[in-house]
Amino acid sequence: MTQEHATPEAPQVTVRGEGRLEVDPELARIGVTVSARGTDRPAALADLTRRNARVLDLLKAQGDALGSLETGSFSIAPELGRRGRGERVQAYRGRVRVTAELTDFTALGELVTRLADLELTSVDGPWWALRPDSSAYAEARRLAVSEAVQRARAYAEALGTSLASLLELSDAGLGGPGMPMAPVFAGAPAAYAAEGVGEAPALDLEPQRQTVTAEVVARFTMRPPAL
Known part of the structure; x- marks a missing residue:
């Protein structure tokens, strides 16, 4: 497709619009690591x-609040120690x-506390995010387009004329912690580990607001100004 060139009868203006909110x-993700160690492989595995x-069980008890549950990795391996001229298995470690x-x-704070209170269990997170189809992305784009139109009109009005038609509108990028998905959910995650403290009080976790941005580039024709 050939690009239309500006002429004195159809001058053009190209602007960038940005939307930010x-x-x-809408989502919180946590990681849970469970460990076991013993001198006997079957016992460690059990x-x-x-x-x-x-x-x-604790995670599934959250019912509809649980969006997804995945097992990322599993391992069980011997720990070797040297005795004399050879190597012997000292223990088996599983994760x-x-x-x-x-x-x-x-109930996120209570859930994290209960998970961290389990034996040989550590918890990472939470990482906060938006859904991939969140309406916030569409709203950011709308704001970006609106700003592009307003900016182009301001240039046209400065020349004593007005916009005639839109020639091109392109997406210059969409970003934010809730994108699908940089491995950042806004804010540094915390780590929790069981320390045998019994029933600990529920943590007070404050969801961190997400920043969503969008940028567009728009090209318009203007009515010929009287210069």
Whole structure:
């Protein structure tokens, strides 16, 4: 497609429009790592299975607030120690990594505390985010287009004329912590680990607002100004 060239009868103006807004997060993701260690492989594996089941039970108990639940990795491996001229297995260490996505933050603090209070269990997060199809993205684009039109009109009015038609509108980029998805959910995640403290009070977790931005480039023709 050939690009239309500006002429004295159809001068052009090209502008950039930006949209920016801050919204509450829609998702919270946490990572849970369960560990087990023992001198006997079957016993270590049984402990790991039991602890992992307890974690899954707590997460699934969240009902509709649980958006997704995934097991990311599993491992069990021997730990070798040297004795004399050879190597002997001293212990077996197992680990399971689970990632959960929650859509309701009402009980998130209590959930994180209960998970972190489990034996040999650590919790990372939360990472806050927007849904990939969040309406915030469309609103940011709308604001960007609106600003582009206003900016182009301001240039036209400065010349004593007005806009005639839109020639081109292109997306110059859309960004924000809730994009699908940089591995950033806004804010540094915290880490929690069980320390055998018994029933700990629920953590007070404040959702961090998300910044969404959009940029467009727009090209218009103007009616010939009287210079």
